[in-house]
Amino acid sequence: MAVVIKYHIHSELPYQEYMQSVHGKALFEKGLLHYAAVCTDCHGVHDIKGVGEPHLMAREPQTCGRCHELIYGEYKESIHGREALAGNLDSPLCVDCHGEHGIISPEDKGSPVYAKNIPDTCSTCHSRPEIMKKYGLSEDKIATFIDSLHGIAVGFGYKAAANCSSCHGVHDIRPASEPSSKVNPANLHQTCGQASCHPDMPEKIARSKIHIGAEQKKPLALFYVQRVLLILVAVLLAATVIWFVPGFYKKTRLFKKK
Known part of the structure; x- marks a missing residue:
């Protein structure tokens, strides 16, 4: 932690974040030693650069592409990828959407x-x-x-x-x-x-x-479709509450009696 503070490293807990990531879990929980990305896969070994330096390996889409080949193939042909690979710093990279050390599954609510x-x-x-x-x-x-x-x-x-x-x-x-x-x-x-x-x-x-x-101005047909659908959603929510609350109350009373 002293090193993190001294050199203003932007992630205070990179190791802890990594351990909870899909990469960390693949390594430590699933034992995928030859497939899970580790620190040196993204940062390099003897050629590690600091944050803010040009062509920082850990932020380069090509780095992620060494493992995620098909996805990288799609990305580099997209508007984001074409701009990023041309040097446009405004264009989002992999880490801008997925995160860095704490990358978790898209199915995870976080x-x-x-x-x-x-x-x-x-x-x-x-x-x-x-x-x-x-x-x-x-x-x-x-x-x-x-x-x-x-x-x-x-x-x-x-x-x-x-x-x-x-x-x-x-x-x-x-x-x-x-x-x-x-x-x-x-x-x-x-x-x-x-x-x-x-x-x-x-x-x-x-x-x-x-x-x-x-x-x-919304098209009149679209206006009415939206209103009807919103009413249907409201009715369904109300019906769910009306159905759920009495049943839950009844089950709670039976549980307490037992």
Whole structure:
């Protein structure tokens, strides 16, 4: 700890964080000696550099790509990867989304890439006015998503609800202007029509605007669909409470009598 304080190392407990990570557990709990990433795999051996130095090995996507080859292949072709590998320091790297020493499974609720947390993770860049203005992107994408039906469902912790990566991709995110982008107008029908989302969705509905700000007028049909669905959600929640509370109370009384 003295060394950490003396040299202003940004992570106070790197070893403890690593032990709880997927890499640490793979090594110490599962015994995957030849597969789990250890300190030297990311930081190097005799060529270790300090934080802030150019081409810091532990932050280079290529470093992660030595193990995660397929994912790195997707990332380097994405808009984030192309910009990062070209030297753009604004572009997110693997560690910006997944973390560094404490990387945990996407299925873990504490992970920044757990379904419910993805909008917050994306917002670290996409809610920053200076970054959005610099690249000519809208500043309200996160806010309008949170106010949408998808965003509300994600906020309630419904894992099946669409989040940012459901539509834009995960490691293969591309601008909507590119033909291979999941949110290119020509591909929206297929993206929205995924088996886990809206199979057989009419193409016209799939092309409806998603990120609608307060200053924009919503199509009348979309307005009524949203209201009906919100009412249905409220009715289902109320019915669940009405069904659950009496049963729970009854079971509690029976338990106390025993």
